[in-house]
Amino acid sequence: MAYVEASVRRGQLVTAARSALSRDGVAKTSLRAVAAEAGVPLGTLQYIFPSKDQLLRAVIEDVVEEIAKVLRHSASRDEGLERAIDSGMHSFWSMLVTDRVGLQLMQYELTTYALRAAGQEAVARWQYERYVSVVAEWCQEAAQRAGETCSVPFTRLARVMVASLDGLILQHVCDPDERRSREHLETMISMIVALADVGPAPTEARATT
Structure with missing residues (x-):
């Protein structure tokens, strides 16, 4: 996977989270679901957002x-x-x-x-x-x-x-x-x-x- 600056990756993850949340709601949206939406490994998401609350x-x-x-x-x-x-x-x-x-x-x-x-x-x-x-x-x-x-x-x-x-x-x-x-x-x-x-x-x- 190509390197992406943390600030850029953060924006991509927020966009993916917004898409998942709009479609599935807060209760059904997990960090794993957002990582899948963004097309990144779960560990990459957790490096930027260690918890769901932070995301x-x-x-x-x-x-x-x-x-x-x-x-x-x-x-x-x-x-x-x-x-x-x-x-x-x-x-x-x-x-x-x-x-x-x-x-x-x-x-x-x-x-x-x-x-x-x-x-x-x-x-x-x-x-x-x-x-x-x-x-x-x-x-x-x-x-x-x-x-x-x-x-x-x-x-x-x-x-x-x-x-x-x-x-x-x-x-x-x-x-x-x-x-x-x-x-x-x-x-x-x-x-x-x-x-x-x-x-x-x-x-x-x-x-x-």
Whole structure:
């Protein structure tokens, strides 16, 4: 077998683990199964990830960063906060939910696994704090660029957005119906825009942004 740098091999193994987890679930995915998925000896995988917990943590981190990247790069931040909310949530749904139910199911499984595994609780907490921080950052940036204010703190707005999407995704995973889910997504966006109650920033604030 040709030599592969550890950093490259790590990425390959995480990709293989994501494939196996999406298809078979956390309970049925062993280190041996992931090694077979990646086409490497079990010992090679265990050199990079000595335990299943370490591998699953790496997968959680990879999934979180994928979602963060989509949110950062797909949400419009040049047309005001309302547009940022609308474009961000639509892009998230199109890129990470439609036709990717396996990814979302895996994400829920990994979260509950981390909450139940001794010593891994902080991973689940970090997962959601990361989601919230990314959403809050692009909402705040969109508002500042447009000289706008939000009626609630950006972190609170972001937590409501993440919680709302979580609930809608879980319903969609349980009973996939893209048309219905899209209608509910539109309703949810309207509710969040109403919560934000966007207004113009004071003249002094606009002058300093």
